[in-house]
Amino acid sequence: MQPLIARISAYSDLAADDFASLNNAPVERVQHKAGAKIIAVGDQLTHVFVVSRGWAFRYRTLQDGQRQIVNLMLPGDCFDLQALIDTPADHAVDAITSVHLSRMRRADFLNAIRANGRLATGFWWASVQEESILREHIVRLGRRSGKERLAHLLLELQRRLHMVGLSNGDTIDLPLTRELVADTLGLSPVHVSRSTAELRRLGLIRTSASSIQILQPKKLAELAQFDASYLHSRMRLA
Amino acid sequence: MQPLIARISAYSDLAADDFASLNNAPVERVQHKAGAKIIAVGDQLTHVFVVSRGWAFRYRTLQDGQRQIVNLMLPGDCFDLQALIDTPADHAVDAITSVHLSRMRRADFLNAIRANGRLATGFWWASVQEESILREHIVRLGRRSGKERLAHLLLELQRRLHMVGLSNGDTIDLPLTRELVADTLGLSPVHVSRSTAELRRLGLIRTSASSIQILQPKKLAELAQFDASYLHSRMRLA
DNA sequence: CGATTCATTGATCGAGATCAAAATTGGTGG
DNA sequence: CCACCAATTTTGATCTCGATCAATGAATCG
Numbered sequence A, B: 001m002q003p004l005i006a007r008i009s010a011y012s013d014l015a016a017d018d019f020a021s022l023n024n025a026p027v028e029r030v031q032h033k034a035g036a037k038i039i040a041v042g043d044q045l046t047h048v049f050v051v052s053r054g055w056a057f058r059y060r061t062l063q064d065g066q067r068q069i070v071n072l073m074l075p076g077d078c079f080d081l082q083a084l085i086d087t088p089a090d091h092a093v094d095a096i097t098s099v100h101l102s103r104m105r106r107a108d109f110l111n112a113i114r115a116n117g118r119l120a121t122g123f124w125w126a127s128v129q130e131e132s133i134l135r136e137h138i139v140r141l142g143r144r145s146g147k148e149r150l151a152h153l154l155l156e157l158q159r160r161l162h163m164v165g166l167s168n169g170d171t172i173d174l175p176l177t178r179e180l181v182a183d184t185l186g187l188s189p190v191h192v193s194r195s196t197a198e199l200r201r202l203g204l205i206r207t208s209a210s211s212i213q214i215l216q217p218k219k220l221a222e223l224a225q226f227d228a229s230y231l232h233s234r235m236r237l238a
Numbered sequence C: 001c002g003a004t005t006c007a008t009t010g011a012t013c014g015a016g017a018t019c020a021a022a023a024t025t026g027g028t029g030g
Numbered sequence D: 001c002c003a004c005c006a007a008t009t010t011t012g013a014t015c016t017c018g019a020t021c022a023a024t025g026a027a028t029c030g
Helices: A002-011 A016-024 A106-115 A117-143 A146-163 A178-185 A189-201 A217-223 B001-008 B018-026 B104-116 B117-143 B145-163 B178-185 B191-202 B216-222
Strands: A028-032 A037-039 A048-052 A056-063 A069-075 A092-095 A099-105 A171-173 A203-207 A211-214 B029-034 B037-039 B047-053 B056-061 B067-073 B091-094 B097-107 B171-173 B207-208 B210-212
Touching: A002 B117, A037 B067, A048 A106, A056 A171, A069 A178, A069 B056, A069 B117, A069 B207, A092 B210, A106 A117, A117 B056, A117 B067, A146 A171, A146 A189, A146 A203, A146 A211, A146 A217, A146 B067, A171 B117, A178 A189, A189 A203, B047 B104, B047 B210, B067 B117, B067 B178, B104 B117, B117 B145, B117 B210, B145 B178, B145 B191, B145 B210, B145 B216, B191 B207
Parallel strands: none
Antiparallel strands: A028 A099, A037 A092, A048 A099, A056 A069, A056 A092, A171 A211, A203 A211, B029 B097, B037 B091, B047 B097, B056 B067, B056 B091, B171 B210, B207 B210
């Protein structure tokens, strides 16, 4: 639960004991291996999850086998608050790396946030953030070129990891294959490879085994028309 | 407020008097002319809105002037539940046609849903629906061709209008210019025109002044790989 | 009715897909 | 530690969908 605390409490007035009601509630810890399916389409969702370690992704698969990743889920991200409605999952979630999750039964989660308004606001804020990230994903897919999409995604991931204390400056661990990036950005793996090479050639990023370093954040942001305000990294309690 | 009631109560156990708490709260009615700006980027959101008549759209504009529409807002849609967090708007909302809105101050809205758990669930359900529509929009942009995107959007709009009682069978009023459709689907207006012609030529749709008729829903759905489950038109209360 | 906005059609161009092969990486067991 | 196999990445060549530019044709509205 640490990254969630880091994320929510970094910008709000939530005190440590606001999380007491969460920790008192029966929180169960589960773990999934890299590549494992966490949620399948059609599942009845009974729990609310928080990623505490590792990466996962939410996606839909079309009948013709194409896949589109809807959201990359990093430590500190919660899902599915949608579980509060009793409706079957319309998308699947798979683990990218080994993933540690904290989960809580729907009813327990509801009790926890009912008991603590500030906590409720904290989760609501996380959900507003997530929805805004979805919207920017739409803009990225609809109105940016391949190179721009990639640059934009890298900057977003850098910021999101930074928010939960998982970036060493401009270098971030990216456990993503070209194919995962392609299915995120609506491109082919080949084109992702070429776009990466292009950013490298421009001296904007450096890539190593499974991490990338952003060499020129300003230029990269300019290229991607990246405006971080959609991440709502500052929150003011209402 | 009628379309919202139609939408929420059609599939839930909400009784008419569940809405009493809403109608008791100070609901203000406002109207915007076609083309008017309803929310600007950076605005502090103080109200929660429900569209009661007309169409609006949510969008972001890039620095280079390109526009991407994030969501088309039809009668019965609510926004911005995000207003419950005190953060500036990250996107703009404009009226397409003349638009009638019902709005409520944040605090009044919170009181209303706190007073009535079933009402809260109803709004939560609407918000789950909306988020799911955003996700499918992502899939549409990322993994479908122009023709498929158009077909998919038409089917979605038909269903959504149907849910609030605004479709006459397979014929729907579409107050959208080619440019609005283009900015929704991440295409150029020219290509939207050609794709429309193509669907017409295939005998799948018929178009007149400002409405379209879906002639072969099955074939259109097959072409678009349209699977309506993401619309969650059935809700079961938790 | 003109005038302005919007839709269609034609011609050309380019970003990104696809197909195929080569190069790299990583994991495994001897 | 090295050799081998599988998976991933890169690179090259070609093709296609959709963008762009430009002109014509309809609609809508004072």
